[in-house]
Amino acid sequence: MGKGGGLWRVAAVIAFILWGCRANIAQEGPIGPLPLSARGQPVVGFPEGAPAIAPVPPVFTTEELTRLRNGNYRAAISMQALDSPWNSLQVQGISETLGKYGVELVAVTDAAQDPGRQAAQLRALADQKIQVLFSVPIDPATQTLAYRRVSEAGIKLILMDNVPHGLQPGKDYVTVVGSDNEQNAVFATEELLKAIGGRGEVALITYSYESYYSIAARRRGFEQTLAGHPDVRLAAVVKFTQPSEVYQKTIAMLTAHPNIKGIFAVWSDPAMQAIAGAQAVGREDIVVTTNDLGPDSALYVARGQIKAIGAQLPYDLGVAEANAALYALLGKPVAPYISIAALGVRQSNLLSALEMVTKRSPPPEISAACGDKCKAETGR
Template structure:
């Protein structure tokens, strides 16, 4: 088989990004011997829903199959569970859709850190560079390493489905990031799907833009033109919130993209057609970098309100400088921690929720330093502190 041949070649050539994992630290809050699902039900019953008290902790996104999102903060490990996980000395592999951005780096760091705390070995980290064919090969490759669990974000839920099914059928526990196969069920076929509150992040971006424009104006959207669940949710949250809460703001232009690094072209098209546009939204931070470049070239920096999703380093800097209004921020480090805990719980026979969500965070110049620490679990770097003065 061609796939098996590719897998053999890749296994020989791949540089395994492995972590020797010591038994140190605490991976979460201590609870008394309950499964994650039981703890979640307890939380749900005590509050009436899966939302925390603050508005930003509310879960607005439904799962890929319409599941109610469970707050990632409820996924905890008891001391007994931690000990069982450590004694298992489990192996984990990461199969990323793309590893070249700040979101992916934070996820990988969180998974490695949490694995280290739980005496789990990370045996491989792969990067498909948005290629479904490459990801299929990556999955076949890491299967040869016999991991107990794979944590992965699918590049294409149709093209990669068979590869994930082979991994699951071989006994490997699979935790999905952000998206899951249409014909698979969380808690049965795969362990769980963990995502940001993508719809909620779109809501946050719309509110930032609406407030900046005082509820009136004409705006454009630069969106990811693909059937990709999380970005579709973000864009829907943005559109719906403008329509509902800011009816005097009109979306006059929508430009789709498939290459995140070329979005100056989409921005140029919007600026050419609507030179007096008041604001532009982007589906995530890297496309916004291209939009900002185009806005600057047109001499309109500071005159057009810009919002996006994701607090990447470059966009955090622009928010601090005041050139970007703000973003709806994902919590990639927290997401990676939750994914690892869910994989570990499944490996000791515990039941887990089918869909787990990290709440959205609204970020602007007022809270960018605190937001940076919340998103990445490190203090704001000196360059961000300097820009925020």
């Protein structure tokens, strides 16, 4: 590894990135975090993946706080979509954290899962005289040029979940912040296999953009877990671009493979579509697990329609991303990969997990659907 990689190893050790004043709940609440994977996406300088560094509280001097508050800094967010709690909570975490330090959030864009649309939005945002851009790339294999243009414009780029191919941390972007998606999938797959008795046919419902690293990590976690269970067979893999496609594709899949007993979907929106498709063909017995917890998917867990979820902490991701940007604006070192541990969610710990994710009390309809089934438990 070259000198740049060595410097980033030092930076990774000394970087201070905030979870936020509310984030200690993730470590101290009734649900313990799952083990943190050691490395993230392979990137330039880190062919085996950059070391995973958990966010910790930042340290600012009085002079640095003054520089931030008097700097007239402007930021923008380019999201891959704005159709789920994962997106909205992350935007909220970024916005609220930046606001504490006087950094103005001037725009939030929604690419609706369209890489071409996102490229156009990136060009428009770069023209708004911003100093920081937060973004979730949709297709890292094809979007390198679009993001490199942002970097070459002198904008500090904070990536969320994915790194476009060929970009280098510390040069083309500041850092990438993401959940431990592999462990998210491992937990959800383990729960799926338990629920079907460790034998039979299962299906995977996954995103069509295979270079999307967080989804690739979830698929890897699913497949590696499945490999340890020789009595379970992967009968079908369904790919989608928009979650709305999954309803009809699930109907077709279950018609072609009527012996499927369980489904792992790579996030909750396609999981809920899969449940609707299964119900349409009379398959309410299908076991479904997924990743990402929000009020909508929580209701499915409360009713027993989703067996388990490997949950992210999107608000805390947003806080970590915002604080990485604050450090970058001050010229302070930032680790190339910041990762937040996954949470294992079952019906029994649903209410405490949902509060941990959304930072608010569970909606009454979810508590009512739970009855006495959703009691807090410790750990996995």
